[in-house]
Amino acid sequence: MSIHLVVNPITCVGHGLCAELFPEWISLDDWGYPIVDPSPVPTHLEGHARRAVSACPTLALLMSKHENPH
Amino acid sequence: MLGVASAKLLWYLSRGAGTVSLLVLTLSVVLGIVSTLRWAAPRWPRFVTGALHRNVSLLAVVLLGVHIVATVADGFAPIGWLDVVVPFASPYRRLWLGLGAVAFDLVLALVVTSLLRDRLGYRAWRAVHWAAYACWPLAMIHGLGTGSDARLGWAMVTNVGCLVVVVAAVWWRLCVDWTSDTPRRAVAAFASVVVPVGIGGFAVLGPLAPNWAARAGTPKTLLGGGTATAAPLNPGPAPGALRPPFAATLSGTLVSSGPDSAGLLTITIDGVLSQGSEANLRIVLSGPAAAGGGVTLTRGQVTLGPSGDPTEFRGSVTGLAGNRLSADLADAGGHRLRLVVRLDTTSGGRVSGRVDATPAPAGSGPG
Amino acid sequence: MTAPRLGPTSPRLVPGTRQRLLPRQPTVDLAGHVDHFGPRPDGGRRLIAEVERAGLRGRGGAGFPTAVKMQAVAQRHRSVVVANGTEGEPASSKDKALLTLAPHLVLDGAVAAAEAVGARRVILCIERSAGTAIDAVFTALDERREERLDRLAIQVATTPSRYVVGEESALVQLLNGGEAKPTFVPPRPFERGVGGQPTLVQNVETLAHVGLIERFGAAWFRSVGTLGDPGTMLVTVSGAVRHPGVYEVPLGVAVSAVIAQAGGSSAGLAAVLLGGYFGTWISASDDAVLGRESLGRLSAALGCGVLIALPSGACGLLQTAGIVRWLAAQNAGQCGPCVNGLSAIAAAMDLVARANPGGEGERRLERWLAMVKGRGACRLPDGTARLVESGLRVFADEVTRHRVVGPCPAARQIPLPLPTPGGWR
Numbered sequence: 001m002s003i004h005l006v007v008n009p010i011t012c013v014g015h016g017l018c019a020e021l022f023p024e025w026i027s028l029d030d031w032g033y034p035i036v037d038p039s040p041v042p043t044h045l046e047g048h049a050r051r052a053v054s055a056c057p058t059l060a061l062l063m064s065k066h067e068n069p070h
Numbered sequence: 071m072l073g074v075a076s077a078k079l080l081w082y083l084s085r086g087a088g089t090v091s092l093l094v095l096t097l098s099v100v101l102g103i104v105s106t107l108r109w110a111a112p113r114w115p116r117f118v119t120g121a122l123h124r125n126v127s128l129l130a131v132v133l134l135g136v137h138i139v140a141t142v143a144d145g146f147a148p149i150g151w152l153d154v155v156v157p158f159a160s161p162y163r164r165l166w167l168g169l170g171a172v173a174f175d176l177v178l179a180l181v182v183t184s185l186l187r188d189r190l191g192y193r194a195w196r197a198v199h200w201a202a203y204a205c206w207p208l209a210m211i212h213g214l215g216t217g218s219d220a221r222l223g224w225a226m227v228t229n230v231g232c233l234v235v236v237v238a239a240v241w242w243r244l245c246v247d248w249t250s251d252t253p254r255r256a257v258a259a260f261a262s263v264v265v266p267v268g269i270g271g272f273a274v275l276g277p278l279a280p281n282w283a284a285r286a287g288t289p290k291t292l293l294g295g296g297t298a299t300a301a302p303l304n305p306g307p308a309p310g311a312l313r314p315p316f317a318a319t320l321s322g323t324l325v326s327s328g329p330d331s332a333g334l335l336t337i338t339i340d341g342v343l344s345q346g347s348e349a350n351l352r353i354v355l356s357g358p359a360a361a362g363g364g365v366t367l368t369r370g371q372v373t374l375g376p377s378g379d380p381t382e383f384r385g386s387v388t389g390l391a392g393n394r395l396s397a398d399l400a401d402a403g404g405h406r407l408r409l410v411v412r413l414d415t416t417s418g419g420r421v422s423g424r425v426d427a428t429p430a431p432a433g434s435g436p437g
Numbered sequence: 438m439t440a441p442r443l444g445p446t447s448p449r450l451v452p453g454t455r456q457r458l459l460p461r462q463p464t465v466d467l468a469g470h471v472d473h474f475g476p477r478p479d480g481g482r483r484l485i486a487e488v489e490r491a492g493l494r495g496r497g498g499a500g501f502p503t504a505v506k507m508q509a510v511a512q513r514h515r516s517v518v519v520a521n522g523t524e525g526e527p528a529s530s531k532d533k534a535l536l537t538l539a540p541h542l543v544l545d546g547a548v549a550a551a552e553a554v555g556a557r558r559v560i561l562c563i564e565r566s567a568g569t570a571i572d573a574v575f576t577a578l579d580e581r582r583e584e585r586l587d588r589l590a591i592q593v594a595t596t597p598s599r600y601v602v603g604e605e606s607a608l609v610q611l612l613n614g615g616e617a618k619p620t621f622v623p624p625r626p627f628e629r630g631v632g633g634q635p636t637l638v639q640n641v642e643t644l645a646h647v648g649l650i651e652r653f654g655a656a657w658f659r660s661v662g663t664l665g666d667p668g669t670m671l672v673t674v675s676g677a678v679r680h681p682g683v684y685e686v687p688l689g690v691a692v693s694a695v696i697a698q699a700g701g702s703s704a705g706l707a708a709v710l711l712g713g714y715f716g717t718w719i720s721a722s723d724d725a726v727l728g729r730e731s732l733g734r735l736s737a738a739l740g741c742g743v744l745i746a747l748p749s750g751a752c753g754l755l756q757t758a759g760i761v762r763w764l765a766a767q768n769a770g771q772c773g774p775c776v777n778g779l780s781a782i783a784a785a786m787d788l789v790a791r792a793n794p795g796g797e798g799e800r801r802l803e804r805w806l807a808m809v810k811g812r813g814a815c816r817l818p819d820g821t822a823r824l825v826e827s828g829l830r831v832f833a834d835e836v837t838r839h840r841v842v843g844p845c846p847a848a849r850q851i852p853l854p855l856p857t858p859g860g861w862r
Contacts, residue, residue, distance in 0.1 A: 008621045008814075009621070009771070009772035009773070009774065009775075009812060009813055009814050010620070010621050010771040010772060010814050011192060011621070012772075012773065013773070014773050015108060015116060016108075016116060017115075017116045017117040017120060020115045020116055020117045021117050029774060029778075029808050029812075030777075030781075030804075030805070030808065031773055031774065031777035031778070032773070033772075033773040033774050033777075033812070035808075035812070055117050055120055055121070057105060057120060058192055059187065059188070059191070059192040059195075060192075
């Protein structure tokens with residue numbers, strides 16, 4: 001079952017820890033907010049994905065089994 | 071004797087772990103504040119602050135656990151397991167100990183909500199986490215109120231240092247973003263002045279002022295005399311009264327004389343217990359000479375007292391092995407004392423060592 | 438807000454085609470309503486199939502197939518129907534006109550939809566400042582209650598004047614006691630909405646069409662319009678036309694015909710902003726018709742039926758810049774990319790609209806338009822980006838001129854409604 005990373009844009013306040021911990025998948029825009037690759041996370045990178053999710057100070061980065069309909 | 075030694079160990083451990091956990095708690099609070107500041111440096115990315123905060127907090131909890139277990143296991147003060155979480159139930163310095171229990175309850179809440187953050191949701195977690203700002207000053211006041219080391223240099227440095235560091239971090243946080251959320255920031259600014267001043271004022275009027283142990287609510291049976299509290303960490307007897315438990319260093323002279331006409335050797339040790347005002351200890355051992363030197367004890371008399379009344383306590387030796395000597399003493403009022411004397415060096419007639427005194431159990435009398 | 442047109446001077450669009458939604462005289466009283474539209478038949482679940490056969494799509498702006506929405510809610514228990522008459526688009530007044538002229542038709546449709554999906558409650562939402570419409574609705578409700586017309590409860594909720602208040606999740610959050618700000622989905626309103634119950638949110642015009650379909654059937658509905666785009670729709674025409682107002686038109690009609698029926702422009706037509714501020718520009722020379730496929734080829738859509746006519750001689754970029762600046766101020770302050778991105782885009786658009794030496798404005802726009810899409814909790818950034826892109830495409834000549842020569846000389850501007858927003862509750 002593949003996992004996707006999704007940002008809740010309302011809860012996200014742009015701390016940026018996710019981009020530090022998972023730069024292969026997450027980059028920051030011009031204002032410090034994360035741009036997350038919507039495709040499924042490859043298995044060998046899943047550990048990094050989980051670390052990034054648990055490091056978010058506002059719990060804005062979410063792991064989902066489905067791609068975000070957005 | 072082993073019992074005496076381990077009881078001390080637990081008390082020291084309790085004080086030590088308590089102080090270190092305050093230090094580590096301070097570090098955790100500061101790291102938490104730095105997280106909100108979004109500070110980073112080339113070799114210190116943001117996630118390091120977050121991860122450190124988490125790990126330091128868990129370390130603080132572990133140290134807190136050691137402090138709590140040592141305090142309860144050490145039977146000296148009447149603190150039971152329930153008093154750890156139920157505040158103000160123990161008669162030992164009810165208020166100040168109780169504040170520690172409150173702080174611990176808050177720590178429990180902080181840890182549990184943080185471990186279950188995913189299930190709880192961000193808002194619920196955040197609401198509880200504000201309690202951290204209450205937990206820290208409570209811990210410091212608890213330490214000042216229940217401790218006996220407040221006047222000691224290292225304790226003052228620790229407390230003042232922690233206070234300064236936390237207040238500085240709070241002010242850094244406030245200065246960074248004055249404009250938003252003004253009501254909350256105003257409250258924080260107000261608290262960041264009132265709380266340290268309050269703690270400082272409390273320290274000056276409380277633990278740093280005379281007779282704190284009694285004023286803090288130490289049960290009378292445990293009270294040491296005068297300015298020293300009952301904690302055995304304070305070496306030396308107080309002026310005018312000798313109340314166990316206490317520990318002191320001994321220095322004096324050792325004179326051997328004899329053998330006399332009956333073939334008895336007499337060893338007389340005259341010493342002064344130092345720290346605080348001085349008390350005089352005299353030990354007279356006599357007996358036939360032993361095969362390898364020294365004396366086979368048949369008689370041992372011990373007196374202990376302040377310079378005004380050097381034989382206030384009298385008693386006899388109850389055991390002698392190597393350089394260790396134990397004795398049971400009592401004064402005219404029936405207060406009993408058990409001494410353990412350890413003689414460390416004896417050369418050229420000078421002797422130095424250590425004396426530990428504990429209350430003797432009822433029923434033992436001067437032998 | 439342009440006043441709805443009433444009375445005998447309302448022009449008919451296609452001679453012979455009965456005006457379906459808008460009666461000549463307001464039908465606020467029940468008798469007049471029944472007289473004009475006929476009585477309401479017994480409702481039921483069969484209605485969903487009929488709506489599906491009719492091919493009705495939402496008239497609130499998204500154009501989503503209504504039957505699909507109804508079906509999704511019907512599968513769930515204890516649902517609620519929300520009739521969305523908030524009409525946050527400043528240039529649109531069709532919903533207010535409909536509620537003022539034919540409130541009973543809207544209520545019939547809302548009740549019919551509720552019975553079809555198994556809902557026990559209808560909440561009709563109207564923007565607080567729409568006094569005439571609110572009065573008409575309350576009068577209608579009083580009469581319905583007297584006649585015990587409806588088997589379920591109908592409530593009215595007045596909403597603050599905010600652009601995003603009509604967004605589904607924002608409306609649901611407001612009705613749940615919160616602020617009228619969009620929420621992070623999932624769950625969508627049809628799963629969990631008002632009071633945690635599955636909620637069907639439909640535009641009031643859509644519900645009015647449902648009311649007509651219930652009476653006259655799918656075949657009747659399809660007798661006007663085209664195969665791909667059946668039925669009629671309400672449009673609000675404004676800008677450089679002689680007779681701005683609300684008109685009912687069959688789908689598939691040419692944009693130029695609509696403009697002509699609204700009196701046409703005395704100064705010639707350069708472009709039309711179709712669909713509101715959330716819509717896109719189309720050039721007058723595009724020969725567009727009001728149909729999804731035709732508009733899709735122009736990267737445009739029907740939206741909520743707003744047509745703003747831009748006269749020749751006006752600078753479309755300048756008009757767009759004004760709209761974009763206003764849109765940027767409508768953000769709910771929740772999502773970083775929107776709050777920051779839209780104001781950056783507005784500033785860059787100002788450059789493109791005036792003096793833009795070296796084309797710096799376009800470079801910035803290119804960067805930031807890509808950066809904001811899909812990154813908010815609602816579609817405000819996407820809509821704004823789409824509007825800007827259409828402006829750059831349709832007014833490409835002006836873009837070049839501003840870059841090379843300078844701003845448009847003495848540009849004629851049409852006044853556009855840019856209301857000050859109200860609160861959030």
